[in-house]
Amino acid sequence: MNSHQKYLRYTWFLLVMVFLVIIAGGVVRMTQSGMGCPDWPRCFGRWIPPTDASQLPPDFEKYLGKQDIDHSFNAYHTWIEYINRLLGALLGVFIFIHFIWSFVRFRKTNKAIVWLSFLLLVTVGFQGWLGKKVVDHNLAVVKVTTHMLVALVIAAIPIIIIYRLEKWERKADTWLKNISVAALVIILAQIVLGTQVREQIDEISKSLDYQQREVWISQLDNLFLVHRSFSWLVLAACLAIVWKARPYTAFKKITWLILSMVGLTLIFGLIMMWGNIPAWAQPTHLLLACILILAVFTLRLRLK
Ligand code: HEM
Structure with a gap:
């Protein structure tokens, strides 16, 4: 493997790490561990959190008071939240290494790559700062939506870098280009x-x-109806992409990915609706939706 391939592989690895961090965030929510560490960046004032109530600091009440749930110590919640943070921090470190590598490698030959890697570093720093705000304000003030959209930007940047280095583009008709932009907006x-x-x-x-x-779904307002019905539009846009991309063998894999992701996202939505929101279906639905939009984004990048 030459150094160019190594760099590309490392960029792919970053993308996988971003998905791992998204999954970890989902698991935190699924297990209601968000307030497992009431403070930030430390956890109960320590860098290695307690595994047992006996290890709590003398002023532990101060931390527990910040919790929104049961105001009690639960080592399982604490460690799930802490591992989530460690993964986030690790991602930050890996992204920093990526920036240094990009700078050394491309500062003379391909400045755009260096800037993209820098943007990735800034965005991940911003996301970490947002994370702190979420903790400080007991998950209320900074809306989940901003966090979600920033996560998508973080995942999109490695894709752009890979696309620029791989020369992935293929000539395609205007219809396919327009439909993929429309699908992106709709998704x-x-x-x-x-x-x-x-x-x-x-x-x-x-x-x-x-x-x-069993009563959660019934307590949702009309927004849920809108979300459900909007799926038809998402499905139609994805099917239109698949149909229009048929003549291009180069796009076979990515269109299959789009088709399977839209199908699975819908299925997991229905599982939640009919199956009383099983906890495992929540992060899965989210993960599939993220892969779907990033797959459509990748396709659009590749259309010349
Ligand atoms: C392709 C179409 C769809 C996409 C892209 C999509 C995407 C999403 C996303 C990104 C979330 C937020 C998840 C989170 O922040 O944790 C969500 C939540 C949700 N969606 Fe969908 N969705 C789709 C279709 C559906 C359908 C058809 C249903 C039900 C019939 C559904 C039911 C739900 C429910 C119940 C939630 C709340 C889940 C939770 O509390 O974790 N979705 N959806």
Whole structure:
């Protein structure tokens, strides 16, 4: 493997890490561990959090008071939240290494790559800062939506870098280009709608002490209807892409990815609706939606 391939591989690895961090965030929410570490960046004032109540600092009440749930120590929640933070921090370190590597490698030959890597570093720093705000304000002030959209930007930048280095473009007709832009806008709108539904679910579940999952869906307002019905538009846009991309063998893989992701996102949406929102379906639905939009984004980049 030459150094160019190594650099590309490392950029792919960053993309995988971003998805891992998205999954970890989903698991934190699924297990209601968000307030497992009431302070930030440390956890109960320590760099290695307690594994047992006996290890809590003398002023532990101060930390527990910040919690929105049960105001008690739960090592399982604490460690899930802490591992999530470690993964986020690790991603930050890997991105920093990427920036240095990009600077050394491309500062004379391809400045755009250096700037993109720098943008990635700034965006991930911003996301970390947002994360702190979420903790400081007990998850309320900074809306989940902003966090979600920034996460998508973080995932999109490595894709742009790879695309620029791989010369991935292929000539394509205007129709396919327009449809993919339309699909991007529609899916983005659907993701924003979804995060609004999620905020409602957060409030409903909290008010019910995370019990009685069977009534959560029935307590959602019309926004949920809009989210559900909007899926038809998402599906139509994706099918139009698949149809229009048929003549291009180069796009076979990516259109298959789009088709399977839209299908699975819908299926997991329905599982939540009919199956009383099983906890595991929540992060899965989110992950699939992220892969879907990034796949459409990748396709659009490749159309010349
Ligand atoms: C392709 C179409 C769809 C996309 C792209 C999409 C995307 C999303 C996204 C991004 C979220 C926010 C998840 C989070 O922040 O954790 C969400 C939430 C949600 N979506 Fe969808 N969705 C789609 C279709 C559907 C359908 C068809 C249903 C139900 C029939 C549905 C039900 C829900 C529910 C119940 C939530 C709240 C989940 C939670 O609390 O974690 N979605 N959706």
